[in-house]
Amino acid sequence: xxxxxxxxxxxxxxxxxxxxxxxxxxxxxxxxxxxxxxxxxxxxxxxxxxxxxxxxxxxxxxxxxxxxxxxxxxxxxxxxxxxxxxxxxxxxxxxxxxxxxxxxxxxxxxxxxxxxxxxxxxxxxxxxxxxxxxxxxxxxxxxxxxxxxxxxxxxxxxxxxxxxxxxxxxxxxxxxxxxxxxxxxxxxxxxxxxxxxxxxxxxxxxxxxxxxxxxxxxxxxxxxxxxxxxxxxxxxxxxxxxxxxxxxxxxxxxxxxxxxxxxxxxxxxxxxxxxxxxxxxxxxxxxxxxxxxxxxxxxxxxxxxxxxxxxxxxxxxxxxxxxxxxxxxxxxxxxxxxxxxxxxxxxxxxxxxxxxxxxxxxxxxxxxxxxxxxxxxxxxxxxxxxxxxxxxxxxxxxxxxxxxxxxxxxxxxxxxxxxxxxxxxxxxxxxxxxxxxxxxxxxxxxxxxxxxxxxxxxxxxxxxxxxxxxxxxxxxxxxxxxx
DNA sequence: TTTTGAGTTGTTCGA
DNA sequence: GTCGAACAACTCAAA
Numbered sequence: 154x155x156x157x158x159x160x161x162x163x164x165x166x167x168x169x170x171x172x173x174x175x176x177x178x179x180x181x182x183x184x185x186x187x188x189x190x191x192x193x194x195x196x197x198x199x200x201x202x203x204x205x206x207x208x209x210x211x212x213x214x215x216x217x218x219x220x221x222x223x224x225x226x227x228x229x230x231x232x233x234x235x236x237x238x239x240x241x242x243x244x245x246x247x248x249x250x251x252x253x254x255x256x257x258x259x260x261x262x263x264x265x266x267x268x269x270x271x272x273x274x275x276x277x278x279x280x281x282x283x284x285x286x287x288x289x290x291x292x293x294x295x296x297x298x299x300x301x302x303x304x305x306x307x308x309x310x311x312x313x314x315x316x317x318x319x320x321x322x323x324x325x326x327x328x329x330x331x332x333x334x335x336x337x338x339x340x341x342x343x344x345x346x347x348x349x350x351x352x353x354x355x356x357x358x359x360x361x362x363x364x365x366x367x368x369x370x371x372x373x374x375x376x377x378x379x380x381x382x383x384x385x386x387x388x389x390x391x392x393x394x395x396x397x398x399x400x401x402x403x404x405x406x407x408x409x410x411x412x413x414x415x416x417x418x419x420x421x422x423x424x425x426x427x428x429x430x431x432x433x434x435x436x437x438x439x440x441x442x443x444x445x446x447x448x449x450x451x452x453x454x455x456x457x458x459x460x461x462x463x464x465x466x467x468x469x470x471x472x473x474x475x476x477x478x479x480x481x482x483x484x485x486x487x488x489x490x491x492x493x494x495x496x497x498x499x500x501x502x503x504x505x506x507x508x509x510x511x512x513x514x515x516x517x518x519x520x521x522x523x524x525x526x527x528x529x530x531x532x533x534x535x536x537x538x539x540x541x542x543x544x545x546x547x548x549x550x551x552x553x554x555x556x557x558x559x560x561x562x563x564x565x566x567x568x569x570x571x572x573x574x575x576x577x578x579x580x581x582x583x584x585x586x587x588x589x590x591x592x593x594x595x596x597x598x599x600x601x602x603x604x605x606x607x608x609x610x611x612x613x614x615x616x617x618x619x620x621x622x623x624x625x626x627x628x629x630x631x632x633x634x635x636x
Numbered sequence: 637t638t639t640t641g642a643g644t645t646g647t648t649c650g651a
Numbered sequence: 652g653t654c655g656a657a658c659a660a661c662t663c664a665a666a
Contacts, residue, residue, distance in 0.1 A: 293664060293665080294664070294665060295665085299663085299664085300662090300663070301643070301664075302644070303642075303643065304642090304664055384645075439644085502645090503645080506644095510646095552643070552662095552663090557646085557647080557658055557659080558645095558658090559646075559647075560645095560646070560647085561647065564646085565646090635659095635660090
């Protein structure tokens with residue numbers, strides 16, 4: 154009877170898991186589930202107390218899923234490059250399987266481990282699992298990787314077949330006569346993590362329930378209105394699935410299949426629902442796109458995708474950066490968003506664009522400072538998507554917006570949070586400000602400020618920069634690079 | 637090789 | 652308040 158180790162990483166689920174299914178199949182159920190807590194990832198530049206806490210919750214949920222099926226999760230703490238070959242030897246495993254990860258760190262680590270395992274005479278197999286299309290799966294007519302989203306997405310959709318999102322069921326699992334030693338899953342405090350804000354319910358059951366709720370057409374707030382509602386940060390219009398996708402508590406094939414079946418199953422599906430499903434699938438394609446961009450252009454993690462933009466001479470005012478982080482810029486939609494990030498470890502997508510534009514184009518701070526701050530606080534923080542989003546906002550990335558397209562934080566607020574619901578929720582000192590002034594409270598006359606229970610400059614900051622002026626400075630900053 | 641069409645999510649200005 | 656045009660030019664991808 155052979156044993157195969159399945160090395161869990163960003164795939165904390167049993168359903169629809171390519172490597173896990175293959176490991177169970179090839180070992181006739183004698184798959185040994187393993188997770189390694191890698192100190193390098195717990196302490197690196199992008200380490201996050203919130204995300205690590207979320208991970209620990211995910212491990213507990215995964216262990217519970219496994220135990221319900223007569224198995225369990227083996228946990229080890231340390232360097233995977235040492236632990237895996239040693240553990241494979243100790244357990245006399247015929248092989249080790251895992252799902253691919255596409256960051257430069259992961260690629261280097263995995264290829265080292267694969268070579269070691271093979272030198273030891275074991276099989277080492279990696280699988281595509283976290284995306285629909287990976288690496289060179291989607292190429293332009295010239296045989297090169299796309300760097301522009303729209304033609305990438307067109308080809309992605311054209312070549313998609315049902316086989317690309319076929320699901321595997323959870324296999325029957327066996328148990329060895331004796332389980333190897335396992336470190337306990339640590340409590341967050343044991344890792345020095347002190348996250349006080351609540352997290353979503355972890356695990357694949359919670360993830361599947363969230364997906365079902367999002368796609369439920371009988372409720373008004375399901376996907377039917379997604380195309381419109383998703384842009385309103387004060388409304389529950391987005392899927393909220395990103396934390397589950399980040400750690401693979403939810404599979405991407407499961408998402409895609411469920412979405413497409415909603416549209417296809419019923420010919421009566423109204424047009425706005427079809428549009429919404431299509432819009433959401435586009436978001437899933439964006440996710441594949443940025444993974445693919447990072448795979449082909451790993452330099453984006455240290456500098457601009459378009460390297461001429463590394464010459465941008467950012468003023469990088471630390472005081473302005475600190476005010477942005479704290480949500481005290483005097484621009485209500487920006488402050489609401491930054492406080493949501495601290496309070497929930499999550500931020501609405503529209504708000505992410507607004508605060509990214511504000512940091513780079515209004516405060517003239519290097520996008521990498523914002524990228525790092527997001528990674529440290531977001532429970533869904535993903536190197537590929539986060540980097541892609543920041544570089545897009547900064548105008549240094551793939552498919553860059555024209556550089557003069559600078560968000561106006563006041564008009565964005567008026568357009569996407571007209572009643573100020575979002576602002577009022579996260580900036581309570583503005584709770585009683587009338588809608589008319591909610592996005593520019595400093596324009597209230599003193600008497601109006603008294604009526605609204607807020608004195609700007611005392612209870613809430615006056616704008617720390619002048620948008621119009623900073624916009625001109627940003628244009629000048631970029632113009633210097635262009636010539 | 638050359639040409640052509642198009643590019644996530646905007647803003648501002650003037651009629 | 653609403654509308655259309657200008658913003659500035661460049662790169663990518665496909666024909």
